[in-house]
Amino acid sequence: MKLINNTSALFSCGFRPFFLLASIYAIVLIFFWVLFWNGVMILPETLGGPVAWHVYEMLYGFMLAVMLGFISTAIYEFVSFTGISRQQLMALVLLWLLGRISFWLSGIVGLIPAAVFNLTLLMYLLVLLTPSLWRDPGRPHMSFIYTFVGLLLIECGFYYSALTGQAVMPWLYTSIGLSMIMIIIAMSRISMRVINGMEEGVQLFKQDVEYLARPPRRKIAIFTIALFSLAELIMPGNLINGWLALAAAAAMLNLLNDWHIGRPLFNPWVFSMYAVYWLMASGYLFIGLSILSDVPEINGARHLLTTGAMGLAIFIIMTFSGQVHTGYGVNYRPWILISTLAILVATLSRVLIAWPTMMEHSASLILISSIAWMLAFSLFIIFFWRLLTGAAIDGREGCLD
Amino acid sequence: MNLLRLWLRDLPAYLWSGWGAISSLFLLLALWQWGNQVYGDLVFPAPLDAFIVLKKLLLTEQARTELLTTGWRAFAGFIISIIIGSVLGITAGLSVTASIMSRPIVTVLVGMPPIAWIVLALLWFGATDMTPIFTVTVACFPIVFVGALQGARTLDGSLKDMARAFKLPPYMIFLDVYLPHIISYLFPAWISALGMSWKIVVMAELLATSDGVGAALAVSRSHLDTSATMAWIVAVVGLLLIIEYLLLEPVKRQIERWRNE
């Protein structure tokens, strides 16, 4: 049996190759990470050491792949007259693969190839997207460009620090903040269309629902998160960051005002997106409290943002957009619930390690967390392999609705 | 009764929208923390230190008495000023002559610095409760008066005609046609007056009395205890925030539901 029947279907739209690669990579990365953590094997020598490898690859490998898939598909909905050609998409995928390989080999061949391929990937994406989003009347979607530019700048900072032998981790922590902003923006677009029944062929509710992702609240949330991330970059460990993190947590809770729309909230899709915001709020809350109460270890709280908010948001975006754009219609199947719960289990068990009395169980907690994470994305691969590699069921071509 | 029901119904959504305000306040605390890092603990104690001192203070019987005393004085002065200010303001506003005549007098009252009133009050009433109460009353009165005056002056003539055409009795003309309009001017004035009363009372106490928050501030100043000073400031401002956002703002929203949003 051929695994991929049809490369022409696979490269017909951006979400297909990138969602597939991202879900595979999510498993690969955590598989190696848990083996390393439990001392079964060592990781390849890479720039910045194992922790930097883990964070960098989760963000610039896994998360960025999903965002590339999302934006190269959504661009057709944002601006109708342009898009990304098959060759351009293949080039993006190739650059992404080269970026991964070169980073894994950065201990051997040096960090220049990794820097070149990874920075080129983002720059090429910006070259492809910016003109049409800029020409769009009113420029409603330029915020995506700004976040990608931000990501590019931070990645430059990361490689600069690596080249000059300075600490690289602050850059990666700032990238987490920017990823949160990117997720908030992407989710605001998806949620508006989904909840108000504007997505073609998707009707979650019988009655009309009025949900507005209001820009002012979103802007406050983005502003506070950006402020905290920058402060953390400039003055790591400062008490000021604690208050800023609390401000970000409160701003996230404030964002939930838009979501309190009664019964429709309890639709599983809607509730999952709602839960992402709660995870972000609690992540920043615990980060703030840890900083203010002088707890040195805040990586536990950080995993509420990464494993929790980012993991769940990415999973929802991949399953929802994947179903919509392959023409299969939106269906909340039981395995989606299982995967969602698995991501929550992965988050909680990872966060618990930071709890003082749980330190001794850290090895088993990491194991539970990793297995749950891998389960969630394995289910995605199992149920989406045919959808992503096969032609769209309703015969449509490319990404177009 | 109806107002109370609506207030309770909209309260959860209103409280939740308070997270935006809380977020801003945290940013302010970050700024405060920064000030502390620039100027040092002695000059500008850190927020957490001030909160710890405040917690200790609030556990003592004495601090609670000071807060109650100050609260009572501010409240008494505030109530007197809103009663006199509202009644006189509406009366003056209903007559063109009276409103023209009262303008310069109000300007004088607004221009009079509160500190001058404190000195006068000290001479008249000595170090009694009356000094802060009086100062609060005269400082708040012009704000309320102007609000009431504006409200009464801007009554819509066309609605008056409508009321006459439908032969509404005088009590209905007042309650249904005049009052809601005037209230929409009065209420914001009351809120400003409340903030004003709270500030003035502390100042008056600092200079004129031996009890209350103002006096406690004077003591902490003489001890060069900046943490205690900040703690008292937090207590005073915190109480004002609670009264304004938990009590007055939701009521105002209910009263003004008819306005364009």
Place this chain on the structure above:
Amino acid sequence: MKLLNVEQVSHSFGITEVLKKVNLKIKSGQVVALVGPSGCGKTTLLHLCAGLLNLTSGHISSNFESTAFMFQEPRLLPWKNAIDNIALGLKARKVAKKKIKLISTEIGLTMGLATDDLEKFPHELSGGMQQRVALARALVLQPDLLLLDEPFSALDIGLKTELYGLLIEQFIQRNAAVLMITHDLMEAVRLSDCILLMASNPGRIVKEFFLDKSISERDDSWVYQTTAELIQTKEVRNSFELTPAIST
């Protein structure tokens, strides 16, 4: 017989004389239209009839039991929702609360408001909806004399026709009287039994036209034809300052 009788009424604002020795009579079951150019004192006359202005010269007597007035604008109380605005006159008459709600809701629905519109504040309603509320507020009092100050002039032609239709229907049923102002001759021809033509400087009635055909029997062609005839008369052309008619 109920009668509104205006005799020798004159009125001045400051030194400007706006009405000079106006006489008119309206009986039950009659619709009278006051037609004239802007500024000819139509509104002043109507306000005098309603008692909104003090009479300074002349005499007005009325034995109608209840009079309602509709203004050019809706003039709703912005802080009361639609139903409470409709109920205003009933509340002034001290009708029992339950009954007020019942009657107001019924008339509101008759005027084409939806149930949830009744709970809305005026600013949430469109101009047409606001005038429906104002109409309901006037009709809920079951007046036997209604004074209309061009209440629907700001609405589009479809809405205007619909609201006038609702109004006339109510009045024919109860044999009440209407005194309406309009500057639209065709509207007057369509709706009234008697047209009083006014001229300005100073405001006075220059001509009465009686229309014999009953209101319900008038069709469009009759209205167009009668309007065309009226507009050819010397008095109408003078009053509206049109050029003299071309004789054919």
